[in-house]
Amino acid sequence: MDRFDVVIVGTGPAGLGAAFHLTARRPGLSVLVLDREKTSTGGLRNDCKMNFTYPVGFPLANWTREQAEHFLNLTIADLQPSILDKHNVSVYCRRAAKLGVDLLDIRQAHFGTDGGLRLIERLMTELAARGVHVRLEEEARAIRPVEQVLETSKGDYRYGDLVLAPGRHGSGFLQSVMESLQIPFVDHVVDIGIRVETTEAQYPIVRDYYDPKFFFPEQVRTFCTNSRRAYVSQERYEARNGQAYGSVNGHAYAEATRENGLVNFALLRTVMLTEPVASGQQFAEMLGLQAMLMGGGRPIMQRVGDFRLGKRSKAATFNGDLYHFRPSLDDCCPGDISMAVPAKILRGIWRAMKLLDTIVPGVLHPSTIMYYPEIKLYGNKPVFIDGCFQAKPHVYLVGDGAGTSRGITAAWASGIRAATGILGEPIL
Numbered sequence: 001m002d003r004f005d006v007v008i009v010g011t012g013p014a015g016l017g018a019a020f021h022l023t024a025r026r027p028g029l030s031v032l033v034l035d036r037e038k039t040s041t042g043g044l045r046n047d048c049k050m051n052f053t054y055p056v057g058f059p060l061a062n063w064t065r066e067q068a069e070h071f072l073n074l075t076i077a078d079l080q081p082s083i084l085d086k087h088n089v090s091v092y093c094r095r096a097a098k099l100g101v102d103l104l105d106i107r108q109a110h111f112g113t114d115g116g117l118r119l120i121e122r123l124m125t126e127l128a129a130r131g132v133h134v135r136l137e138e139e140a141r142a143i144r145p146v147e148q149v150l151e152t153s154k155g156d157y158r159y160g161d162l163v164l165a166p167g168r169h170g171s172g173f174l175q176s177v178m179e180s181l182q183i184p185f186v187d188h189v190v191d192i193g194i195r196v197e198t199t200e201a202q203y204p205i206v207r208d209y210y211d212p213k214f215f216f217p218e219q220v221r222t223f224c225t226n227s228r229r230a231y232v233s234q235e236r237y238e239a240r241n242g243q244a245y246g247s248v249n250g251h252a253y254a255e256a257t258r259e260n261g262l263v264n265f266a267l268l269r270t271v272m273l274t275e276p277v278a279s280g281q282q283f284a285e286m287l288g289l290q291a292m293l294m295g296g297g298r299p300i301m302q303r304v305g306d307f308r309l310g311k312r313s314k315a316a317t318f319n320g321d322l323y324h325f326r327p328s329l330d331d332c333c334p335g336d337i338s339m340a341v342p343a344k345i346l347r348g349i350w351r352a353m354k355l356l357d358t359i360v361p362g363v364l365h366p367s368t369i370m371y372y373p374e375i376k377l378y379g380n381k382p383v384f385i386d387g388c389f390q391a392k393p394h395v396y397l398v399g400d401g402a403g404t405s406r407g408i409t410a411a412w413a414s415g416i417r418a419a420t421g422i423l424g425e426p427i428l
């Protein structure tokens with residue numbers, strides 16, 4: 001059986017952050033990185049916009065400002081981003097403040113879906129040059145902690161330390177590991193919302209600030225804004241009962257040619273469940289499946305003009321009269337989102353839309369499209385035994401799946417933080 005000083009599961013930013021830090025600090029270390037896919041998944045491959053300002057992406061339960069800033073500096077050294085210029089932010093901030101809304105001034109970079117693929121190539125080439133063993137299309141299945149063995153779809157490996165960074169799509173695997181290792185965890189927070197699509201003319205702030213981060217009352221915020229050559233996309237998830245549901249998302253290409261004049265962004269409301277509801281994931285699945293029921297197996301889309309009149313949108317009128325741009329995600333069902341979104345969530349989101357329209361007038365044009373559902377599962381939050389995300393001796397859980405991050409840069413930073421623990425370096 002092969003043995004490695006460190007085995008890392010996942011080639012997403014959390015896994016790569018750990019691998020880069022380990023090999024930079026201790027070049028002689030034997031490191032194996034595994035992924036069940038051919039290439040890294042998630043945000044590095046889709047849009048790849050990066051936020052370099054606390055608290056965006058950093059769950060407050062795990063990160064102080066000082067810690068996040070320390071690890072963000074190391075992240076910047078690895079990723080070498082070009083930070084985007086911003087303009088007129090103080091004007092928008094003043095308008096927002098008058099309404100009780102916060103606009104955060106965030107350092108951002110945008111690689112785009114095309115630039116993200118080039119970045120992955122550069123990172124994987126660099127890892128190979130550092131002597132890291134990378135095995136793709138190999139799935140981690142279980143751990144035998146006493147023997148320090150990881151079982152995969154292709155064999156077993158002995159490890160000195162193990163870093164599990166399987167992302168949100170790997171949270172089922174992570175849950176099974178936590179159950180078998182008796183690592184306590186909670187899963188009671190979820191973000192539910194809509195994706196808004198409109199034209200750049202109706203949301204011109206994106207020319208000044210690529211991904212503006214607005215925080216509205218009632219735990220509603222903007223998230224993941226895309227423009228220039230922007231598309232709404234759909235991801236498929238499988239619920240525990242085996243049924244599938246779709247959640248919308250968005251991305252954009254960095255290449256300046258062939259701009260389509262559209263903008264999309266999410267408006268999400270954070271829901272924190274209390275007794276007797278135990279699982280945010282189950283709540284989200286139920287809402288996802290309900291949306292599929294209302295949309296005939298597809299997400300729902302509705303024009304703001306129809307929503308305001310209390311009417312469902314219909315295929316026959318979806319592109320008529322004032323509804324002057326076509327949706328970038330065609331595979332959705334014109335319908336009535338208020339039949340599917342819980343009232344409390346929809347109220348907070350609609351209020352946020354009205355506030356946003358006062359800060360950036362135009363976004364509530366009748367043609368603006370609201371797609372539902374956009375669901376962001378929070379990771380299962382494990383109980384750690386140290387400040388470096390070690391959950392059992394020699395087993396580190398990091399990234400979005402473990403709830404230590406909510407975005408590329410914080411995922412990378414949390415991988416570095418686990419590596420810091422493995423190397424016995426001090427953390428702040």
Ligand SMILES: Cc1cc2nc3c(=O)[nH]c(=O)nc-3n(C[C@H](O)[C@H](O)[C@H](O)COP(=O)(O)OP(=O)(O)OC[C@H]3O[C@@H](n4cnc5c(N)ncnc54)[C@H](O)[C@@H]3O)c2cc1C
Nearest residue numbers: 010012013014036042043049140166167170399400407408
């Ligand atoms: C469509 C989309 C667009 C996004 N856009 C952005 C963005 O622009 N900016 C941003 O900051 N965030 C974005 N995000 C979120 C971002 O992708 C995540 O925050 C980030 O990738 C989390 O990193 P991670 O390393 O924890 O997990 P991931 O990036 O998900 O990586 C986990 C890896 O583990 C592998 N894996 C899972 N289970 C196993 C297993 N059992 N065995 C082996 N391998 C396994 C997966 O194949 C995957 O490659 C986006 C997410 C999506 C889905």
